[in-house]
């Protein structure tokens with residue numbers, strides 16, 4: 001390398017001297033016999049040093065000019081080299097063995113745009129996921145891609161994937177979180193885009209006032225939906241990874257489903273459901289169901305009411321634990337009317353999915369959180385989108401509705417998600433689910449379920465920060481191997497010989513994947529691995545919003561600032577009268593003016 005640099009340097013100096021002498025001789029009218037054949041330039045240079053040619057006075061000026069130009073270009077080259085190094089990371093070399101821009105042509109440029117148009121969205125490339133490291137082209141998921149993102153804490157899940165996805169969504173967006181960062185960053189842009197912003201914040205994660213409410217019982221139109229809602233309460237209220245009791249869990253869930261159905265039929269507030277779980281001998285729910293078309297459900301509830309004392313206590317306490325989020329006083333105004341004078345709009349999922357609104361569902365994590373309600377609201381909205389898709393031409397939404405389940409394992413433990421995943425893609429409901437680790441997903445869906453979700457996702461993303469060898473081994477296997485040429489030297493009777501061999505090695509091993517570089521502002525150092533159907537794994541450079549185009553960054557910063565400036569009103573101004581019927585409040589248009 002050093003020799004090459006030296007030779008290059010000598011050549012440049014020689015060429016400069018040659019140029020200076022040639023032009024200088026002509027200008028000064030000296031060295032008449034000098035060879036003009038360019039191939040003899042070296043002997044001309046030597047003649048200058050031997051004194052066979054005179055050094056023209058103008059040559060000094062010309063030589064200095066050439067020197068300045070050369071120095072300028074050298075500085076430019078060196079600067080670009082250092083700039084390149086600043087953005088380079090220790091895993092970048094692997095990109096040369098991974099997917100090329102050609103292989104991913106359907107995720108970028110014209111092809112991506114055409115696909116978006118085919119799926120009903122004009123002027124869009126899709127949902128941004130980052131830039132291909134080899135080539136720098138921006139890549140986009142299509143509006144029928146289901147994606148799964150795994151990355152550890154603070155490595156850019158929200159800033160590089162969730163926020164860009166939400167601000168680029170063409171229609172309605174449903175998103176979950178346990179923090180207010182995504183809401184703050186995207187609210188202004190989503191509002192400016194024309195849709196209403198709905199923030200469901202029963203635990204005051206973003207200190208949002210309850211300016212609207214949602215009646216979970218409006219979802220319960222029959223016994224199947226009652227069972228589904230009970231399932232959401234069950235999975236949303238359990239600790240991640242906790243083993244469910246195989247006897248009391250199903251019985252408690254069935255009882256809760258019965259109570260939910262009874263309350264919905266009798267037009268009661270959802271708080272009655274919690275109250276019933278505290279009164280094991282109470283026959284009200286059984287009587288309501290007996291008088292309805294759901295006689296079998298009535299028998300199930302009555303059976304639980306008449307169980308032997310101790311067993312009944314356990315079944316009821318299981319149901320009570322599942323519904324415990326309903327007893328929280330700050331939760332009540334979000335799922336109940338505050339009385340006949342309540343003028344707040346009621347959220348209607350069926351109208352929302354026809355709008356370009358944004359639903360942010362926030363909850364803290366852990367047992368006793370509002371997780372079951374966040375899950376129930378998210379699932380009810382996605383199901384409403386599915387119902388609308390069934391009525392739409394081709395069985396898909398005219399304008400796709402995006403679901404971004406950030407912190408899915410903490411606040412949106414949707415047990416059926418692995419089964420539903422591939423199905424929603426074809427309905428125009430692309431969903432991006434975000435997990436902090438593989439084991440977090442296993443805690444929600446079980447090992448089989450998490451594998452099913454992984455397989456059903458046609459875009460799988462890993463953005464670093466996870467140290468789980470089993471998961472990283474799977475990613476490493478999917479990235480694949482390459483043949484590395486190894487050379488070994490040996491001495492035999494004083495004769496040195498070298499042998500070359502090809503050795504198969506992992507493109508990226510577990511250690512390299514565990515330490516995948518994370519983003520730093522202005523440094524372009526974030527890396528992610530993308531595994532997509534039909535292409536080799538690709539190395540992406542993550543593109544956090546704060547490194548995006550200036551006008552967009554300004555808009556997001558303005559949105560964040562607006563949130564900080566806003567002085568939130570208290571969550572509730574008047575006490576909730578839990579005995580009031582819930583369906584008296586007028587349901588307003590999802591495209592309504594407030595936000």
Ligand SMILES: Nc1ncnc2c1ncn2[C@@H]1O[C@H](COP(=O)(O)OP(=O)(O)OP(=O)(O)O)[C@@H](O)[C@H]1O
Pocket residue numbers: 151152153154155156157158159160181436521546
């Ligand atoms: N406006 C900003 N400017 C510079 N850096 C930022 C900005 N916002 C966030 N970051 C940094 O970007 C990194 C990634 O943050 P991000 O919130 O996207 O991570 P995450 O993976 O979503 O984390 P978590 O698991 O906590 O939700 C963090 O180090 C954070 O400090």
Ligand SMILES: [Mg+2]
Pocket residue numbers: 157158159406
């Ligand atoms: Mg986050």
